[in-house]
Amino acid sequence: MGIAFMWGAIAGGAVVIGALIGLFVPLKQRLIGYVMSFGTGILIGAATFELLDEALNKSTTMVVGISFIVGSLVFTAFDMFVSSRGASKRKRSSGGNEGTGTAIFFGTILDAIPESIMIGASLLSDNVSAALVAAIFVSNIPEGLSSTTGLQKDGFSKKKILLMWGLVWLISALASLAGYSILAELPDMQFAMIGAFASGGIIAMLASTMMPEAHEEGGAIVGLFASLGLITAVILS
Numbered sequence: 001m002g003i004a005f006m007w008g009a010i011a012g013g014a015v016v017i018g019a020l021i022g023l024f025v026p027l028k029q030r031l032i033g034y035v036m037s038f039g040t041g042i043l044i045g046a047a048t049f050e051l052l053d054e055a056l057n058k059s060t061t062m063v064v065g066i067s068f069i070v071g072s073l074v075f076t077a078f079d080m081f082v083s084s085r086g087a088s089k090r091k092r093s094s095g096g097n098e099g100t101g102t103a104i105f106f107g108t109i110l111d112a113i114p115e116s117i118m119i120g121a122s123l124l125s126d127n128v129s130a131a132l133v134a135a136i137f138v139s140n141i142p143e144g145l146s147s148t149t150g151l152q153k154d155g156f157s158k159k160k161i162l163l164m165w166g167l168v169w170l171i172s173a174l175a176s177l178a179g180y181s182i183l184a185e186l187p188d189m190q191f192a193m194i195g196a197f198a199s200g201g202i203i204a205m206l207a208s209t210m211m212p213e214a215h216e217e218g219g220a221i222v223g224l225f226a227s228l229g230l231i232t233a234v235i236l237s
Contacts, residue, residue: 004120007128008176011119011136012112012169018144018206019165023158033218034225039139040210041229043202046135047232051118051199059192067193071200076190079208084105105164107145109171111205114198116172120179121195139210146213
């Protein structure tokens with residue numbers, strides 16, 4: 001159980017790293033776009049080759065397909081809710097969040113929980129999914145960076161921003177621990193449903209947040225970086 005907490009903390013800690021960069025280190029927007037596109041590719045690979053593949057090994061294609069679509073629908077519904085309250089640009093490295101910092105904060109938690117749960121779940125096969133941890137870590141850095149920019153524009157102090165991301169880090173670690181502890185007791189069918197559900201949520205998140213940001217900041221070449229991220233996930237898998 002301690003190992004699940006540790007891996008969740010490692011992946012979630014990247015949000016804090018991104019926040020520190022946003023607060024103290026100026027970076028070019030194009031470089032951020034490259035990092036985000038690479039993280040997008042890794043996450044696509046992890047969601048496909050780790051989560052969906054494992055789910056298909058434990059259940060039927062119909063069950064996995066339905067669970068995947070439901071996961072996408074649920075994430076989209078919550079994303080629309082937090083976006084309507086000011087978190088629609090929570091991954092934008094240039095800021096521009098037009099609402100409250102609280103909405104940005106809860107939007108980031110919405111992104112983090114399903115990812116972290118599946119890190120813990122991957123430990124049920126004895127070894128953590130290196131592809132999943134790497135994907136979440138890489139994608140969390142620009143998220144912490146971009147959200148921090150928005151929070152600063154919303155008037156939040158550096159201390160309060162770091163406390164908020166520290167809480168996100170803790171939630172990520174606890175979600176990983178929950179994924180290991182709870183899913184270990186579930187039969188294969190339910191385990192597969194949750195894995196496919198999380199995969200659907202991750203893909204929906206990528207399409208609505210990370211992909212647009214990566215292209216806006218990095219230009220057409222981000223397709224290459226996303227491809228490199230995908231093949232990296234395959235190798236790590």
